[in-house]
Amino acid sequence: MFIEIIEIIISGLLNGSVYALMAIGLALVYGVTKAFNFAYGSFYTMGGYFAWILLVSLGVKGGYYVVFLTAIPFLFVVGYFLEKILISPLRKRDDWQMKAMMLTLGLSLFLDIGYIAAFGPNLKSLPDIVEGTLALGPFVFMKQDIVIFILSITGLLCFAWLLNNTRVGMAVQAVAQNPVGAQIVGIPKERVFAATFAISTILVGVGGILLSQKNFVNPQASTGIMIKAWVITAFGGMGSIKGSLYAALIIGMLEAFVGYYLGMIHIEIAVLTLLLITLAFRPQGLMGRE
């Protein structure tokens, strides 16, 4: 009983850490650009397919080092140009938020069906990042899980450092606080928007590479991931990065416990119930500002 609970907590912590990586990307985009990206989950799958092409299809040497070294610039370029070409022309209109939601919804269907058309409907499995297990007393950990956890926490710390200590990060924060003011002091607002979008694409794509090792690359997983990242962002408070972090861990735990005791099928219902109750009492989310 006790060991079971510890194991559930560990699996919740693991999922929560990757969710945090993905949800923070979404919180960042919403906080800075006020745009809703419905295609967010499709970039998760894109990361998975990218790793699959390199590791399984082409069989490159160097394994996951090569994957991460090439995936990050690739995802940056994809995100940057998608924002420039698709989202930024909409910004001139009053109702651009609604238009952006619709456009990204169409984009997500396009990408997801595109994956099926290109790679077939079957799930693809990725090799483990490290093999083997580690026994600590009564607990047996998979080394893969530990590495995934460490990598996603490292990703989070890198992101926090980038946001607080570099000129780009400070420009992003300035635009989030006051877009007009930022423009007056000479921050290129349009470029910051595109860069934010690109950074969020990297975060979710890397999340895809990490989690797809455990859950397979699935062209139909996108919607579920998008809604999960989104629920976490809303639960933690839209645009609040710290809130998303806590929310990701709570949702990860909730999923692990509900999945274990009530069955996987109830996860989505439980998550939605938690969100509805939270929003009924705190419409701005856990840590969001009014």
Add this chain to the structure above:
Amino acid sequence: MNAKSMATILAVTYGFIGILPLFLGGSSIMMRILTMILIWSVVASCWDLIMGYAGIFSFGQVAFYVIGAYSSAILSVSLNVPPIIAIFMAGGITAIIGVIIGLPCLKLAGPYIALVTFAFQLALEPFLKGPMGKAIGSGGSRGIISVPPINLFGMSLSSSELIPFFYFTLVLTLICSAVIVLILKSHWGTAFLALKDSEDFAASLGVSAFKYKLLVFGITSFITGLFGALYVHYVGILSTRMLSMEVFTVLLIMIVVGGIGQYPGVVLGAVFTVTVNELLRPMGIYRLLIMGGLVVVVVLLLPDGVTGLIKKFTDYRQAKKESRVSIEKHESSV
């Protein structure tokens, strides 16, 4: 757009669709497309009313459609309610659920509503497939296979009797469209316009955003549920596949092509989308690829849809005419 021209466009469109069966001689494929155009045009109109006019970012339209379908199917299969009564009861059930969802939702800011309603749709599928759904008679992942057709004056409106069903749908479509036009042109419509322009100012004049939004949410849920129920008695089978992203995107294209908040543009969008969707059917998986790409392209190039295009064209001709008149005046004065 004033009520008269709205009614004219609707009357011409539905009138044209209404006389088409006389020339088609009961070709079953064409009749199916026409019936689906009617059903989807009403569902999409309701969505336009919620999103384009009332300004509620609700993404739960497909969910309400499916709730209507399931309620009516369960009522008529498990409880032996006559289908003609069941469809209206299904509308009522959907309206109640709509209000229950609306109560917490409508107090939230725009994007949160989109999230909660969309998550509601995603949670509906495991609910219907799981033990809770089976307990109320949803049939689990197998769905409900033998939904009885609607019986009207001793005539069975099943999928083999396409023409009577088509006209029955047309009558309901006309009634519901009239209700939508009435809402848009009543003081409710004005209230929405005021709320959209400035929520604070409208509130200071005593316009209650919450009350009007909840009312319109309830009414559109009723209509959507009614048409979902109509659809299920027409096709006779029902499963959770109705909740797929595909259905959602098709509905989205209608409103994108027709123009948001440009009623009755969305009706033209429904005509276009259902037809294109049927024409692309032989292309298999590429149909959805094209549909997804279509949303992106239309939103980028035609932000106001077909209606925006027509408006631009008439404005341009108007401007040309005016400039010609002013030139003539100028010349005559010289």
